[in-house]
Amino acid sequence: MLKESTIAQQLDHRTIRTFKQQPVTAELISELVAVAQHTATSNFQQAFSIISVTDPAKKKQIAAVSNQKYVADNGHLFIFVADQHRNQQIGAEMGKTANRLGDTDHFLAAWSDASLAVQNTVVAAESLGLGAVILGSILNDAQQIIDILQLPQLTFPVLGLAIGWPDQKPQLKPRLPERFVHFENTYQLPTPVKPDLVDYDAKVHEYYDLRDANRRVDTFTNQVQKRLMLRPAKRAELLPVLRRQGFLLE
Template sequence: MNDVIRLLKSHRSIRKFTDQGIDESVIREIIESAQWASSSSFVQAYSIIGIKDQANKRLLAQLCGEQSYIETCPVFLVFCADLNRLEMACTVHGMKMVGEYTESFIMSTVDAALAAQNAMIAAESLGLGGVYIGGIRNNPEEVSKLLKLPEFVYPVFGICLGYPAQDPGSKPRLPLAVIYKEEFYNNENDLKKIEDYDQKISAYYVERTQGKRSDSWTQQMAEKMQAETRPHMKEYLRNRGFEMK
């Protein structure tokens, strides 16, 4: 196992940080690394907004569902899908952007996600840790106003970054055979493998919480899928210009 693979396999979510700040040069190194992620057709349809102001972090923590680690991390990065500058490119050449199609939404969202993963890996290689924050979509209108997002831009998620003050360990992942299929999709034996995985996850939680938690992966997922999550996003995205025709 080489150093890169070892780093990738050691990922864990960090929610507690030391008081140590992050040098501006380190932040720029992380963002520049994010820029080298693959991008569909070289459109680079994303923007990253760094939040260090304590008042803004406090407000974002509230908007994201009282997630206090946004407030306590030194830097909070918001990754946005961004078609706005593509509209600029069209305007420069006297053209009108046709950007309201579903493919444009997928393209920009994937671009933002790829850049974010590069950023996280770069940060971890420099001794930092972080956690993704999907709660940025809890109150997207308010977040958009706070961050002054123009049309054709929406916040996909955030990342809290800082120097770790905890070592929570890595959660066991699904079996490789469940995730990786050869030649065609086949889930014939997946259920048995997932049931075995349930036992592993349950044991992980028992050990991590000293017996206070023992739920399985399927139990978590079944409960999660009982309610619609963030139903406001469809209308919000349409209002931002992502009509997804």
């Protein structure tokens, strides 16, 4: 029954953007952090950190970067950080001056550690009846997030996560048919792609119409097409910001 209920919970995942005026207790926050810490980690380096943002002024600044006003509202805000700074500091204290923790391999390990921890935290939060929204939008201005949180060298913000007690129950967002994402032995994308997505496009269109009839977003394929040329200005600066933080210098 536990297995079935966990899968049912995951299949029922909905992004929650509106939370009740009910705080998440310190005990629950600590429990969720413990869950994040028990996530699988590359080579047991535990190369991520979590920052709880409780300062209302900082939350407003991060909401502005995300262009999501609800980030500053109710709920608890985490920022998950790729962190090789801690391991560099450990090595320095043990007399090691050589440092390859900023290379691509170590950066990707830290990024995956942080990303996996986010998803584990979401599953745990939802099991407790909490809702969550993952915020990739913090990368709209990565340098500003670094400045707000005073992140040191060899750290980089990966994802935000806002959690709280849900004050809405949106519809389930339809996902791509399995044959477009699950292959056997080799990559086998059906071609052409778009004609086979007509029914899925219709479901996505209906989802957005029902969610907000005044703000229609037509289809999945049209959203993909728009993204081909869309890139917020500050996101074009991600590589220079990463290098200023000491990553990807090789």
